[in-house]
Amino acid sequence: MSSEKTTSGKPDSGPEASASRTSVNLGQVAMSLERTVARLKDDSRLEGRDVNAYLRALGSILRRVCLDLEAAQPSRIISEELPGITTELEVVTKEVFGATEKILESAEVIDQNAGENAAVADAVMQIFEACSFQDITGQRITKITSALRSVETRARATSAAVDEGIDADLRRDLEALDRVKQGDAALLEGPQTSGGSSQDDIDALLAEMDAGPSTG
């Protein structure tokens, strides 16, 4: 059980102690709530029946959250699954790069020996054009790898919240993920799957900017 595991061997601390820490430990929060409920029960001055029931329910929810988070096995995702996916993606990138280079080498040899044959020259041109897929797929894989790193950081945070608390390094990583990119950096997103402009859209926009005074 996660709450037992997370609280065993740790000093008995109330909500005040938890609040003063920079870490978040859901198991400890749940235990603190349970202790608060117990104190409310013993205090005859308080008409605490409603508060009591509410806090008990809250403690139960938190305990359930801890169990759910543990069931999601964030530690396994971090240590086993994500590194495997990243490695696979690196292999894919390397293999695609190698294959593209071989295709280009062969196309160059054909090109050099094509002479004045227009059909061969045209076919070679199309091979060159098609090989630009490697650049696009490379950028897409880079985006995926970056997204996986973000997932890894958030999974580490989830795991730490259940087990040990979030340390300063992890907090910094999380803040970096949440930081909004500004300036030129905000413009770099790589290939678009939706929301991007076509070459025709771009040509029209450039023509409009050339013609109109309002674009500054």
Add this chain to the structure above:
Amino acid sequence: MAVDLNMPVMIVDDYKTMLRILRNLLRQLKFTNIEEATDGAMALDMLRQQKYGLVISDWNMEPMTGIELLRNVRADAELKSLPFIMITAESKTENVIAAKQAGVSNYIVKPFNSETLKTKIESVLGAF
């Protein structure tokens, strides 16, 4: 006025494969003098050492991006009139506007074909 196909053309991209593809496509368009740089800083150094007739640059590079290279080119008294085409996968309207405001001569979105490349070079340099 016909384009001088022997003029030095600078291509800038951090993907070696893309440089190779661009070089081959430009050769097919009969350009004979093509030089390569793998990021904006390297390109700027080369542009300050020799006279070029055209720059074709990627946007997303480190440490100096294509748009930073463009701004440096436009801010340099010797280079400010240099034709500059951006070839990039960045296809959002904001990107096109930023590039235009920085002084780009034309903008090609990846993936592209040789016909688009030819058309955009012609729009900048004239027919060839």
